Amino acid sequence: MSGFESIDRVLEVDQTPIGKTPRSCPATYIGFWDTIRKLFAGTLEAQARGYAAGRFSFNTGAGRCPACEGQGLRTIAMSFLPDVKLPCDACHGARFNPETLAVTWRGKNIGQVLQMEVAEAVDFFAAMPAIAHPLQLLQDVGLGYLTLGQPSPTLSGGEAQRIKLVTELTKVRDDVGRRGQKAPHTLYVLDEPTVGLHMADVHKLIHVLHRLVDGGHSVIVIEHDLDVIAEADWVIDLGPEGGAGGGRIVAEGTPEALVKTGTHTGVALAPVLKRAQH
Numbered sequence: 001m002s003g004f005e006s007i008d009r010v011l012e013v014d015q016t017p018i019g020k021t022p023r024s025c026p027a028t029y030i031g032f033w034d035t036i037r038k039l040f041a042g043t044l045e046a047q048a049r050g051y052a053a054g055r056f057s058f059n060t061g062a063g064r065c066p067a068c069e070g071q072g073l074r075t076i077a078m079s080f081l082p083d084v085k086l087p088c089d090a091c092h093g094a095r096f097n098p099e100t101l102a103v104t105w106r107g108k109n110i111g112q113v114l115q116m117e118v119a120e121a122v123d124f125f126a127a128m129p130a131i132a133h134p135l136q137l138l139q140d141v142g143l144g145y146l147t148l149g150q151p152s153p154t155l156s157g158g159e160a161q162r163i164k165l166v167t168e169l170t171k172v173r174d175d176v177g178r179r180g181q182k183a184p185h186t187l188y189v190l191d192e193p194t195v196g197l198h199m200a201d202v203h204k205l206i207h208v209l210h211r212l213v214d215g216g217h218s219v220i221v222i223e224h225d226l227d228v229i230a231e232a233d234w235v236i237d238l239g240p241e242g243g244a245g246g247g248r249i250v251a252e253g254t255p256e257a258l259v260k261t262g263t264h265t266g267v268a269l270a271p272v273l274k275r276a277q278h
Helices: 026-030 033-041 044-049 110-114 118-124 129-140 157-177 199-214 226-231 255-261 264-277
Strands: 009-012 073-076 084-087 186-191 218-222 235-239 248-253
Touching: 026 033, 026 129, 026 157, 033 044, 033 110, 033 129, 118 129, 129 157, 129 199, 157 186, 157 199, 199 218, 199 226, 226 255, 226 264, 235 255, 235 264, 248 255, 255 264
Parallel strands: 009 186, 186 218
Antiparallel strands: 073 084, 235 248
């Protein structure tokens, strides 16, 4: 095998959960929650009270709600049924104690920020690029309806996968920002990322994959969705049939070249390419 010498790392972006407990959420997984905590710690009210950034963590410290230990939920064990999770009676899902919630930034406390939807938070943090950029990426991949503190176990596989892509896109920007340094070339591998996605979200996903390539990386997608195949730079067509009758390379090339081969994929791809040209 040749041509892999320029690749610095390989990353599989799959649909496994980004976290197994309510303590994990999009804001903590992507990494901009630390910046938000520092933002609140820098307010006059926080400084007057002697609060550092650690005060605004819902995982540890004196700032979180003592009743639910910062989870915002309480679990009721059901003998013969799955456990039921309800909002915490003490903090009503805010995750923090009243003293911490007394500190506000632009009229909102830290608990209210966690409950904001991404689409609202993009405008709210517009003046803070380190926060607004990943939020905008979340909106770009069709996740504007999620809240910043959405518990990871409630996310679908497709949502988790797109959050992972956003995390990688924030790194692409950081790499580009390092002048004079060569950004590490990553090979991303995605296995059927369009499963369960609406057609509009498929097009958003395609746009994200293009952004990764524009950032100097390579993307391999194992996919049956014809819209995704039509957008590829190079297609490796496996066949000639499905299941036990396939598994061999029957054609490879650009989507346009694949149509001319007349394989099953090429025949199905022809009207999609024709529609795209119009």
